[in-house]
Amino acid sequence: MINALVVYESLYGNTEEIAREVASGLEYGGAAATVRPVAEVDPAEIARYDVVVAGCPTHAFSMPSRRTRGEETGLREWIEHLEPAIGARPAFAVFDTRRDLRARHLSGSAARSATRALRRRHRVLADDPASFYVSGNEGPLLPGEAVRARAWGSRLARCTSQR
Template sequence: MKALVVYESMFGNTQQIAQAVAAGLGKHVEVEVTEVGLAPDEISAELDLLVVGAPTHAFGMSRASTRADAVKQAPGGTIVSTGRGVREWLEAVHPGGVGTMVAAFDTRVRAPLPGSAAHKVAKALQRLSFPEVSDPETFWVKDSTGPLKDGELERAERWGADLGLLVNSR
């Protein structure tokens, strides 16, 4: 069984969650983690699970304008994902076959504001006819630039392990 975790990250929080999810998945399946700018546009038919993660920006997935705002907020103006975001990648991606299951996650600040990048990612993956293996998951940051709330890395690893078990049971 093979899994790929694709992530977009501005301040490193989503990257950390992606790596923790991959650590959990790695207990049950072979897994690779890649930043969205390096992610393949063609999803191999040999891939059993695709996990996609992104930070929530302006109630959903980032756009060029929200990424530019993130650069202004970043210490030293340095962000992790400097090229295309998950939104643009999803517009370019092609399923390589049927059966690759998917799951989506996001990072966001707990606030009374609506919106979730994970829900938008999940809908985009459904439009591409990928079957969902799990509901979208949110991991919490303390502030817009982070850090992650206590316990979120451990929760992400458990979620990844649960995804690995689900994939192996199908």
């Protein structure tokens, strides 16, 4: 059985909701999934997982920073504390939440920023980054996004089990 960890940084609850839906999809796909806020996960803990799914909202065209969210630890800082490891497990998948499709060209993508940061740490990616859309800056999620998140999680479980 695939052992998955879903970590998230969420400001308005939308990213947390997507994280829980991704975990539900992972479980539907046959994985055991744990969901936790990124600030509560020591990067040294990840070695026991086969896949880590990490998500955060898009802020200022990228991952939130201490300047845009405050002092607490977020995904950006968490990735910076990962030990560089060429080809080591776990594999990673990343997602973000961002403004609705009509504003896509204005919002940037935290998932793309997280992907670049993980590659700088020589981490293996299990899938392309995914984006899930919210209405305006604070949400709620657009209709159908929770279903898309579950489907993506299920696909991640299947992809990871074939590695």
